[in-house]
Amino acid sequence: MSEEQQPVSGDKLDTTLLGKHTEYVSTYAPSLLFPISRAESRRELGLEEGQELPFLGVDLWTAYELSWLNESGLPQVAVAEFHIPSNSPAIIESKSFKLYLNSFNQTVFKSFDDVLRTLESDLSAAARVPVVVSLFTLAQSAARGIGHVEGESLDNLDVVIDTYEPAPELLCLTEGAAEVSETLYSDLLKTNCPVTGQPDWASVVVQYRGAQIDHEALLKYLVSFREHQDFHEHCVERIYMDLMERCQPQQLSVYARYTRRGGLDINPYRSSEVTQPDGVRLTRQ
Structure with a gap:
């Protein structure tokens, strides 16, 4: 090289x-x-x-x-x-x-x-x-074709948000925290290029099995990346690590589908399992 x-x-x-x-x-x-x-x-x-x-x-x-x-x-x-x-x-x-x-x-x-x-x-x-x-x-x-991610959307939850830098302390389990297996997603993820400051938009999917993660807390946490500057790959790894540390699921996958820039889109996938992400192209891509 x-x-x-x-x-x-x-x-x-x-x-x-x-x-x-x-x-x-x-x-x-x-x-x-x-x-x-x-x-x-x-x-x-x-x-x-x-x-x-x-x-x-x-x-x-x-x-x-x-x-x-x-x-x-x-x-x-x-x-x-x-x-x-x-x-x-x-x-x-x-x-x-x-x-x-x-x-x-x-x-x-x-x-x-x-x-x-x-x-x-x-x-x-x-x-x-x-x-x-x-x-x-x-x-x-x-x-x-063009599709959309599967799962339950978090985006219509009635939440008040005032934090726009990554705040893992927002994450918590639901009261009682019964074990569930669910797929949650949000189309509201925004991060920023660490060099140019340009916005990077994405849909993010969290699929897990374990004690139920509080949905409102998860949405607040994902939105907290809104002013964060880092590369797409590193943002997804931070989300994965924060969820693992704070919520301790038995299984976890985090998948972000970012909109394209310059004819390229980047879609990082991190998982505790030997699985491959769905290559579905989203409306904004």
Whole structure:
């Protein structure tokens, strides 16, 4: 891996491409990919580098603006889906990811398979774990449809909210706390880019089994991220860790489907179980 592909830590984010004027490159340039170490944000959650993670999961990215040239010079287009394991040492900065994908625009590839293999090789090198890529024609992508997350919505609860920074102390169990198995969701999650300050919007799903979590408390807690600045992946891990610590469910999954920016959406999934998230595309994506 080249030097510029080594993951950077959070205190060096000013060296990244986010928030800066950038020249767009239209011929293949894998060096544009910019990994960022997960270690620092996880250390804030009490997770030391090299420690076994208390969750499993994946970061599920979707790219809607992928194009290249075939051998006749005719543009080809596709929708790509990327599965980056949560145990990767690095995430990939979203703007660098976008610039990298743009570099395919005037590059000739023999086939979809050549594009797929190139993407998997480059992204695996940047994330430092095997990354799985799927390519879909526009017809295939359209056939997958647009849906919504399943479960019980929290968003119509009559609550008073005055906290807009993460407040895990808001979380609690219901009085009596009978054991339940339920799926709850909110479309009201908003976090912010740690570099540019731009808002990131998401629907978040909490699926768990254990003593019942107070629904109003959970909604207040999720809304408390509204002014919080961090990457999508780290926000979901914070939610997972807070729920585990404060509510101690027997099983837990947290899944956020973020709206796209620059033709990319990022959908982190963390779970206590060996499961895979539903790849449903939401209305806002």
